Amino acid sequence: MKNILFDFISKYVSLTEEEKNAIVSLDIFRSVKKGTTLLKEGQRSKDSYFVLKGCIRAYYVLDGEEKTTAFYTEMEALTPPSVISKTPSEYYISCIEDTILTVSNADMEIETNHKFPKFEMMCRMLSEELLAKQRMDFDEFKTSSPEQRYLNLIQKRPDLIQRVPQHQLASYLGIKPQSLSRLRARIFEKSKS
Amino acid sequence: MKNILFDFISKYVSLTEEEKNAIVSLDIFRSVKKGTTLLKEGQRSKDSYFVLKGCIRAYYVLDGEEKTTAFYTEMEALTPPSVISKTPSEYYISCIEDTILTVSNADMEIETNHKFPKFEMMCRMLSEELLAKQRMDFDEFKTSSPEQRYLNLIQKRPDLIQRVPQHQLASYLGIKPQSLSRLRARIFEKSKS
DNA sequence: ATAACTCGTTCACTTAAGTTAAGAAAAGGA
DNA sequence: TCCTTTTCTTAACTTAAGTGAACGAGTTAT
Secondary structure (H helix, E strand, O other), X not given: OHHHHHHHHHXXXXXXXXXXXXXXXXXXXXXXXXXXXXXXOXXXXXXXXXXXXXXXXXXXXXXXXXXEEEEEOOOEEEOOHHHHHOOOOOOEEEEOOOEEEEEEEHXXXXXXXXXXHHHHHHHHHHHHHHHHHHHHHHHHHHOOOHHHHHHHHHHHOHHHHHHOOHHHXXXXXXXXXXXXXXXXXXXXXXXXX | OHHHHHHHHOOOOOOOHHHHHHHHOOOOEEEEOOXXXXXXXXXXXXXXXXXXXXXXXXXXXXXXXXXXXXXXEOOEEEOXXXXXXXXXXXXXXXXXXXXXXXXXXXXXXXXXXXXXXXXXXXXXXXXHHHHHXXXXXXXXXXXXXHHXXXXXXXXXXXXXXXXXXXXXXXXXXXXXXXXXXXXXHHHHHHHHO
């Protein structure tokens, strides 16, 4: 399990055994059951997550309705905006499947970054990369229709279609469950002819 | 002009006179005329921008149509995704107004970050902050209708409504210019009654 | 075993965005 | 100034998403 994390880190910086041990001794590995809520609206948390195995989702509750805005699966990292802005969380994070992840808090990271400048660099590179990736996702979302978005998702994250309930996928695509259902039927009709 | 940049930096780290001089000596300040294109599709650029005065926009050309996805105004920074991913740019960046900005390239930043660890930290903090901010913008976009998005824009960036042509605003909101026009008329009708 | 709930689908109807086209208003260039 | 181009608006029509309701299949709880 730890190797997944170290493999990930090695994409950015190379760690000595000593540094690896330092990480392990932080005791950040957690195993959580499907359905567990990691973060609730209104909470002031300092925790960031990195998914080793499983799937977690972020969602808002607006007018009593859940609006899912993100899924994080294997090898994906998440620091909630509320942790950065030091304000109460506006959304929920919960586990769609039994999940293994690391939980690290902001204070811990400040200390680690201070001790190992290498870490500071890794965090910078990771943030820059995620920022660029998300920028592209956002642009793609803006410039395409719900149907195109769905077809896109099939290409880019086919696993999500399998492992996530459709009504959550729908709000992830910015539409209602009924519309996703209809849209899928429409695509199926087209593919037949 | 330089003070705008230093004021911005001071939100993250405090600089010594020596460090300020090091920045000035990099000769990164540029003044560009309205209409200038800073980056074209297909180009391999290493440049990042920080707007001191004016406005620049990022847009794709899809099926011969411009799709505007972002505006950057005073005190906003932009590193195109293509600079991070080291691939040819997928979009254009050009100036909507006469603009004063800083242009820094990736190699230069690596050197500066190496010389001043303070910079590395600032870049990390800035990226994290932008990532969080953009995450929230994306979520808001996903969870609202074109009309809500427009009303939102009036609240959050009223200046854009004034300084940007409507057809560019429309694609920024993910709709066609005609729809924005209609939507505005609809809002106006509602406000009367 | 049955009742209650969740999930996905379908349908009829409403609402709003896309499309095509035309024309007025404003901006820019010669 | 006049002409051209760009920008914005309006309108009629098409297409697709939102809404409310109903239904069956599958799951969970009692």
